[in-house]
Amino acid sequence: MTKLLILGGDGFCGWPTSLYLSARGFDVVIADNLSRRRIDKDMDTDSLTPITTPDERLSAWQEVTGKTIEFVQLDIARDVEGLQDVLSAHRPDAIVHFAEQRAAPYSMRGLAEKLYTVDNNISGTHNLLALVAELGLNPHIVHLGTMGVYGYDGDGLEIPEGYLNVKVEAPDRETLIDRDILYPTNPGSVYHMTKSMDQLLFQFYAKNNGLRITDLHQGIVWGTQTDETRLDERLINRFDYDGDYGTVLNRFLMQAALGHPLTVHGTGGQTRAFIHIQDTVRCIAMALENPPLPDGKVQILNQMTETHRVRDLAKLVARVTNAELAYVDNPRKEAAENDLKVSNKTFLDLGLNPTTLEQGLLNETVEIAKTFSNRARTETIASKSVWTDEQKPGVVLKRDGQKRFKLRSRSDKAA
C-alpha cells in the first residue's frame, strides 16, 4: 500500500484530499499544527460550516468507510525533530505539502503577519526538503503552489507550465544558447512572494539531491464539498468567507446568502484562475500517479480549469441569487484590469474533465452558504487588509462615509 504523508491535511484543500486518497487505497498520515483553526480564533471568525475536531473527523471516517487515517499534531516550520521523527517512522512513498499560511490578505495585514507568513512558509518547505535529502528518502513531493506567483498585471500571453524557453545570444558563440528558465514570477503579496521563493528551494533540491518534486500552480479554489466529505456531516469541509481567508467566489456566495451586496473591488476587472475543490483532489491524485523522473528538473503543472473576470463572476452569482453588486475600493495594490491565459494542458491530457462554474455545483455552494448563514460573523466579511497606506478597505460606504448596509445580525436570523 502506498504510504502517503499529507502536511496540512486538516485544511480546506488538505482534508478532502486526505479522504479522497484514503478512499483510493493510500495509507494516509496527516501532519498539521492546527494553525488555521488558531488563526480563526485570533481573528474572531470561524469556518461557516461546523467542522469537527481532527479526532472526531477521523473516527467518523473510520466508522463510515472502515479506513484509518493517522493524525500527528506537528509544526513543520518549528519542530524539525518532530518532522524528522515522522519522516523516519513512516518513510513515505509520497508527500503532499499543503502546510503553509495561504491567504494573501492575511499576509498583508501588518508586520506580525508578514513575518509569520515568511517564517512559516519558507522554513516549513526548507525543513521538509533538507530532511528528506539528509535522511536519504526518495518520496515524490507534491507541493501546492499558486497561479498568483505570476502576478496579475498580465497582458494575456498564455502562461506556460512552469518554464519559458529562451534563446540567449552569447558574444563569442555563433549559435544561440537554449535555456528552459523558470517562468518569471511577479508576486503581488507577501504570501505570493513565499510561493515564488519555494520554487527556488525546489529547483535547488531537485538539482542537488535528485529529489522528485511536482509543484502544482493552483488557481483559486471554490466549492466546499467533495464526494467523500458529503458522506457524513462530521466530515464536512471548512468554508472560509471572512475578508482575510475567504476566497472571492465563496465570499460573494456568502454575501448573497446574507442579503449583502457583492463587494466588487475597484472595477472588478481583475481576471483570476479558478478550480473546483473536487477537481483539486482529482488533480492531486493524477499528479501522484505521474511523478517526474529524478533528472534534476521540477515538474510544474498549472492546476486550474477556467479564468473569469471578477465582475463577471459577481454578475453570475447575482443572477443565480438575485443579489446586488457594490463596487468598492480595492484594498490591493494591483492593476485595475488584466487578462489571464493559462495552459493546463497536462491535466487535460491526463483526462481531467473540468467541473465548471456554470454547472449545478454553484447551487450546492449557494445552499451551503444559506444553510449555515446563521453562523456568519457579518463584521468579518469585508476585506480590510490594505496593501499599502494608499489603498482603502473594500467596504460599502454611504456618501457621508458611514457603512451603508446594516447586515442582518445572527440574532435577527435566528428569530
Ligand SMILES: NC(=O)c1ccc[n+]([C@@H]2O[C@H](COP(=O)([O-])OP(=O)(O)OC[C@H]3O[C@@H](n4cnc5c(N)ncnc54)[C@H](O)[C@@H]3O)[C@@H](O)[C@H]2O)c1
Ligand atoms: N485555497 C485556495 O484557493 C488555494 C489556491 C492556490 C493554492 N493554494 C495552496 O494550497 C495549500 C492549502 O491551502 P488551503 O486553502 O487548504 O489552506 P488552509 O489554511 O485551509 O490549510 C493549510 C493547512 O496547513 C496547516 N499548516 C500551516 N502551517 C503549518 C505548519 N507550519 N505546520 C503544520 N501545518 C501547518 C494549517 O493548520 C492548515 O490546516 C496552501 O499551500 C495554499 O497556498 C490554495
